[in-house]
Amino acid sequence: MKAADTVAIGSPVYWHNMSGAVRNLIDRFYGPVQAGALKGKKFVFLFQSAAPEAWMMEKAE
Numbered sequence: 001m002k003a004a005d006t007v008a009i010g011s012p013v014y015w016h017n018m019s020g021a022v023r024n025l026i027d028r029f030y031g032p033v034q035a036g037a038l039k040g041k042k043f044v045f046l047f048q049s050a051a052p053e054a055w056m057m058e059k060a061e
């Protein structure tokens with residue numbers, strides 16, 4: 001991720017949220033990834049969902 005220009009992370013939607021595995025990945029940035037280390041990169045977050053609801057997409061944004 002540090003070497004990339006664009007970081008894309010994807011997750012299925014489980015109970016109106018990202019999956020536990022993706023959540024763990026992001027949580028574990030805390031510590032190893034210093035504040036600002038990914039600054040300036042394009043970031044894309046992709047959800048795959050069976051029945052997306054408008055409020056969920058707004059919260060995700």
Ligand SMILES: Cc1cc2nc3c(=O)[nH]c(=O)nc-3n(C[C@H](O)[C@H](O)[C@H](O)COP(=O)(O)O)c2cc1C
Pocket residue numbers: 011012013014015016017048049050051052053
């Ligand atoms: C435990 C579980 C919870 C899910 N919760 C939601 C949900 O809250 N909203 C939704 O739109 N889809 C939900 N889904 C559907 C998944 O997002 C969907 O299965 C996943 O994106 C993979 O797509 P596929 O089943 O077509 O392979 C859930 C699926 C599972 C297994």
